[in-house]
Amino acid sequence: MSLRKFVSPEIIFGNGARNLAGKYGHQFSAEKALVVTDKNLLKTGWVDDVLRTLHEQNIKYTLFSDVTPNPRAFEVMHGADLYLSEGCNVIYAVGGGSPMDCAKGIGIVSSNQKNILNFEGIDKIINPVPPLIFIPTTAGSSADVSQFCIINDIMEKVKISIVSKAIVPDVALIDPETTLTMSPYLTACTGMDALVHAIEAFVSTGSGPLTDLYALNAIELLSENLIDLIHDPDNPSLREKIMLASMQAGLAFSNAILGTVHAMAHSLGGFLDLPHGECNALLLEHVIDYNFDSVPDRYSIIANRMGSSINNASSSEIKEKLLNRIRSIKSGVGISSSLIKRGVKPEDLKQLASKAEKDACMLTNPKPATAEDLENIFGKAL
Numbered sequence: 001m002s003l004r005k006f007v008s009p010e011i012i013f014g015n016g017a018r019n020l021a022g023k024y025g026h027q028f029s030a031e032k033a034l035v036v037t038d039k040n041l042l043k044t045g046w047v048d049d050v051l052r053t054l055h056e057q058n059i060k061y062t063l064f065s066d067v068t069p070n071p072r073a074f075e076v077m078h079g080a081d082l083y084l085s086e087g088c089n090v091i092y093a094v095g096g097g098s099p100m101d102c103a104k105g106i107g108i109v110s111s112n113q114k115n116i117l118n119f120e121g122i123d124k125i126i127n128p129v130p131p132l133i134f135i136p137t138t139a140g141s142s143a144d145v146s147q148f149c150i151i152n153d154i155m156e157k158v159k160i161s162i163v164s165k166a167i168v169p170d171v172a173l174i175d176p177e178t179t180l181t182m183s184p185y186l187t188a189c190t191g192m193d194a195l196v197h198a199i200e201a202f203v204s205t206g207s208g209p210l211t212d213l214y215a216l217n218a219i220e221l222l223s224e225n226l227i228d229l230i231h232d233p234d235n236p237s238l239r240e241k242i243m244l245a246s247m248q249a250g251l252a253f254s255n256a257i258l259g260t261v262h263a264m265a266h267s268l269g270g271f272l273d274l275p276h277g278e279c280n281a282l283l284l285e286h287v288i289d290y291n292f293d294s295v296p297d298r299y300s301i302i303a304n305r306m307g308s309s310i311n312n313a314s315s316s317e318i319k320e321k322l323l324n325r326i327r328s329i330k331s332g333v334g335i336s337s338s339l340i341k342r343g344v345k346p347e348d349l350k351q352l353a354s355k356a357e358k359d360a361c362m363l364t365n366p367k368p369a370t371a372e373d374l375e376n377i378f379g380k381a382l
């Protein structure tokens with residue numbers, strides 16, 4: 001077996017985990033915290049819960065909520081300026097993937113003193129970042145457990161991937177209750193993101209026994225429960241199962257890395273500023289169709305864990321069953337769009353493919369893909 005490593009934050013999982021935010025800050029000798037969130041989260045009450053625990057521990061704080069979906073490089077730079085000018089020594093993030101990725105970016109810039117876009121790629125961070133304490137409020141991005149940070153370069157209209165164990169948060173307070181305020185469509189998109197994380201991690205060239213267990217458990221939990229959750233969004237047990245699946249998928253992909261779906265979704269999301277999970281959902285079946293013959297045994301295991309009967313089925317039958325299962329979950333959670341409906345034009349595909357080819361996630365896809373291959377896959381997803 002090839003060498004494998006596994007990194008993870010200290011994780012507290014369960015309802016009420018958010019209430020430990022102040023206690024953990026105290027452990028890191030927090031005197032003043034930068035709390036990164038977004039405007040919508042401020043309305044939910046989850047940020048107030050976290051701030052109350054900081055107050056109880058006599059930790060001062062500054063709020064930074066100028067974060068948009070698909071966080072921009074300039075937002076990271078503004079946040080880093082604030083972190084330094086306010087004399088902060090710990091960073092909290094309360095929110096979904098966007099505030100969490102922005103918070104990681106702020107941590108990188110505040111201790112490395114360069115524009116965030118300089119850190120694109122793998123292991124480019126020199127100086128350690130401040131303590132990161134994350135409270136995720138969506139079940140999908142898993143930035144709270146991962147070594148990924150995705151930032152939108154609006155000049156180049158592409159999302160860049162920063163990958164380093166330096167940005168694995170120190171503490172993830174994973175509280176399923178905080179996902180109760182997600183809309184059904186956000187629940188669907190983030191849930192599909194988690195499913196893609198688990199599938200890409202399981203077929204990645206970086207997969208192995210340290211990550212397979214998490215990937216397969218996540219695939220099973222999401223297949224069995226995501227559609228039910230969309231129809232019963234206030235069900236705490238379903239919220240907990242999907243949050244657990246998201247965490248497992250996050251631990252799997254953070255360590256096994258991803259593949260072509262994410263490379264293409266980063267290109268697409270940067271080009272049109274679309275929700276990340278929706279991009280993944282629109283691309284997944286087409287990438288599996290392309291990849292399947294490179295690792296048919298791995299995809300067969302996935303099909304089986306997603307509930308498809310594969311006994312005595314040929315490889316092409318298993319592929320069709322898996323694709324149908326993916327399509328039924330996608331439509332079952334209410335994602336029915338297409339790239340054309342979302343504004344992609346046939347003449348955009350070459351540029352989208354060229355940007356996807358350069359994404360770090362391509363390195364671990366199980367099948368090599370040229371820009372022309374990626375253009376063809378984009379074409380099928382139109």
Ligand SMILES: [Fe+2]
Nearest residue numbers: 141193197276
């Ligand atoms: Fe993702």
